[in-house]
Amino acid sequence: MTSTITGSITGRRIGRRGIAAGISAVAGIGLLTAAATKPRPAPPPSYLAAFPNFSPILTPQFPGDVDIALKTRLEKLQKFPEVQREFDLYSWQMFFALNWPTNNQGKPAPSLTSTAFGAPRWTLWHNSSAIFQPDGARPAACGLQAAANNLVLRRDLSKPVSRGLQPFSLASTANADPRTTRFLGVISAVGELNASNLSDIKQAFSGPLIDQNGEFVYYEIMINPEEVNYLCANNLYNINGQVAFSQGGGKVDMPFGTPKIDWSGSTELKFAWRILKQGKDDFSRFYTTQAVVIDQGPDGKQLERHVTVGLVGMHIAHKSSTSPQWIWSTFEQVDNLDVDPVAHPNLKPNFTDVGCPICAVNTLPVKNNAGVYPRIPTQAWRAIPIPGDKKALNAQVQASLHRMGSVWQYYELIDTQWPTDPSAPPSPWDGGLPDAVTNKAGGRVTPVMLTNITMETYFQKGNQPACNGEETPSSYTGCGTDKAEPPIWNARLNNLGHPVKPGLNTSAFMTESCTGCHSSAGIYTSYDPKTGANTQSGQLTGDFSWLMAQKASYAGGAAPTTPPPAVLRAKRNE
Template sequence: MKEAYKRNRIFIYAALIAFSLYLASFVLYPQKLPNAVIKYCVIGFDTIPFTTKVPPDVGGRYINNVSNQQDINCFAWWEFIALNWSLPEGDFFGKPFDTLYPVQWETYITKEALFPPKGAPPVSWNSLAAVKKNITLAGKRVSTTAKILTVSSKFTPEALSRFDSTVIDSGGSQQVFPFNGPNWLGAQNNTNVWYEVRLNKDLYNYVVANQFYNANNQVTYVSKGTRMSLPYGVPNTDTIGAIECKAAWMEVNDIKNPKWKRYKLSKAVVQDLNTGLYRNTVLALVGLHILHKTQSQQSWVWATFEQIDNVPANPGNVCDTCGYNFYNPHCTNCSPNQPPSYYITPGGRGPSPIQVTRVNALDQSATSVNSTVQKFIGQNYPGSVWQYYQLVNVIWSQNYGKTSQDSLRVPLNTTILNQPGTNVANTTLETYIQGSACFSCHKMATVASSTTFASDFSFAMGSASAPATKRSLSKMSK
């Protein structure tokens, strides 16, 4: 009896200790509980759910189909909301000055990581957050998992030679303006704009399954007469389809300024253009493209968003005290939207402000949807930074989009596609080509190592490289 009593007492004590540790864990490690109640913004016959689930396509009870511009605008906002929810999912949406939790699209793989040098396979999706890069920071060699960015611009050979080719797109990313000359974008605070491209898991799985990270495999695939066709989202399923997010970040050089409570912020490491050295900084999101291939939009949904303080809504309605990011209302001799006249080189001139205006007025349907969604966010998520972002416009097709990609070669036929009455241009991503539409460039996107075979509108696929051949290896050894 005594032995049994002792065993029972020990068991009770152990249970009490375990329960106490469990309770303490909520104090030591606060649990992030998901929102139990989903909030809904209703606009006409469309409903925008506020949730982390990215919509695979229109269909179902929220947006039944796309019959007009408002439908696709609401779908774009639905994508934007889901992709910009902080992870792990918390009880907040757009908390000001939050740099601890990345938003969903920031957890996607970078273009550089999906297509490593020499045709090597990328790391597993589940290990992305743990991947470290070795860099020299403040004179010390360190390993970091931080976001590492470089400005998207054409570089002189001298400047390019100073940069880390494992981080930077050495082929020259062309986000602002695809032409052979200086094309960086300077903000009014005398800092550069930085860019990144992120690709979702469905696109990652497609690349890995077909070993398209090796450029040779892409060419072999299309040479057999099979066009490249990236996966599309299927309504009412968990198949999201291929998503590419292209972001423009403005550097924050006065973090205590209350203006930044209106921006999505992220900590990052950037490689300074004037020195070639890495340094820590904080970035503010000023522009975001969301490219999404869906079953009903197989020519992709092309949505673009901006922070509302970038430039005046239109040149005739300027606020003298608003502090625009890329426009100075007091500069009388500034010609707007002019590419810079010089390269930023090591030891040379640093970035200077570029005067930017919006060439195409925001679409009327977009402004109407923006007003409703922004007001809804302000009322239901007080203080959220996302109420200070706006949809610029969306390109979509009323013709299902199949014919536009039937061709094996570029240019893809986009003449059958319904497009908005105005060109869709983001002032931070198409600063110097606001008269062009997304398809103007993307219909020319090719697979890696080809100038003719189409890559289904994706420039990212062309970033793959091929393994070194025996001949090239022998040259390297000499």
């Protein structure tokens, strides 16, 4: 352009004013051209079309992250409640995408209610037991091309779904469609508690949840293709591979999602399933599916049962570029703890006996002398109420789903946890309150505490010594015995004008924190196959996934594994 202008000026006798005018005119054309070619900001995804309200235009899209442009703009304006709303809407969008009916070729149905089109999208993912096999064997998924793990249409059920259990019978597994039938054996949301090891709850970190019908709640974990491919590529599916990985200097760093690539980023799903009974439960208020479960019989032996189960809890854990501490979204069925007896006089809560106002809440069930649980229902209680902004958003979502006639109208978002400052390092465990508890995992997450009543029932402790919520090292044994100063934590202590001591035994309120709990996860660094003695890496070495530490087995035969003391304490403190 410059040479053209110069040539024109050289070939013609033009005054200084004319030269300036010519240059100005050409510059103006250039600006217009630049403006015309400058890319416009991408429109927000459809689920944010009515932001901050819920948009009833539902799609099966699973963005790899929240809309970063919107998040950045809101943060600059210091509209932090609206940033939370963005993450909450993202949670609902993930929920819809994962539960969207999808055929065996991965094509989504025309609408969320087209259930005859196919099972939910997540049923095309690998079950955790298929990757972390009880015998530590290399999973079949690791012998496939990466793209082949996008559509899982078969499941090898010749092996148990959990260590110690018997395989399901051939009669139950023959010609079984893993997309439409759940095969369940784990009865604790944390650890591998099942009908074969109910006598050792301490090793499982928690106990079974028993509903008001006297039935165990069953749990399963699904893993998305990106995470499966990462686990296979690094041989992290068994203890042998983890030890070699750690000794080779490897650091677990799962793939993260970006908003430009749908379905990108590691994702883990945890489901809580309740056995439904004719005449006692309203099946229309649950997402239901057929299931084969391994139960504890009246004699304590394993018992295989064919049942219908209803979904009562769903965790979504997703790693993204904005959230290296992961995004944690948790949902429940609306009748878990409360019902409207006027509108539904025959309906009862799933996990609460309203006729027993003095029943002890969130207490582990007790087995009898024969080692059998008498199936006395758990009286569940929510320590942290669902926030008001979540209730308002849920009401919008449920009204829209009601108009569609979707069963998902009977589900609610409890909350979404995400890091407000992803680069913030974890606070020192003995550095004082509140950070030693609230920022244990780094990232300064919000909300600080997050629980799902079906999965963290027994971790909702309330007031405790602060050290129970801190990442205390294995050498610290003074929790609950050292002097507590100040004796009770209150935010106003920060304004008293004198230093506040660390307060390791100061009483503070604590329940469960997704990031706090999962930050304690690591991988095996050593293992003795003769004795089962082992060590695991420390905090923030498992990239917020407990799968490797809790579900991996040793390949080649080995003594049963038990978590090392440090891991037991980390989980107990949650």
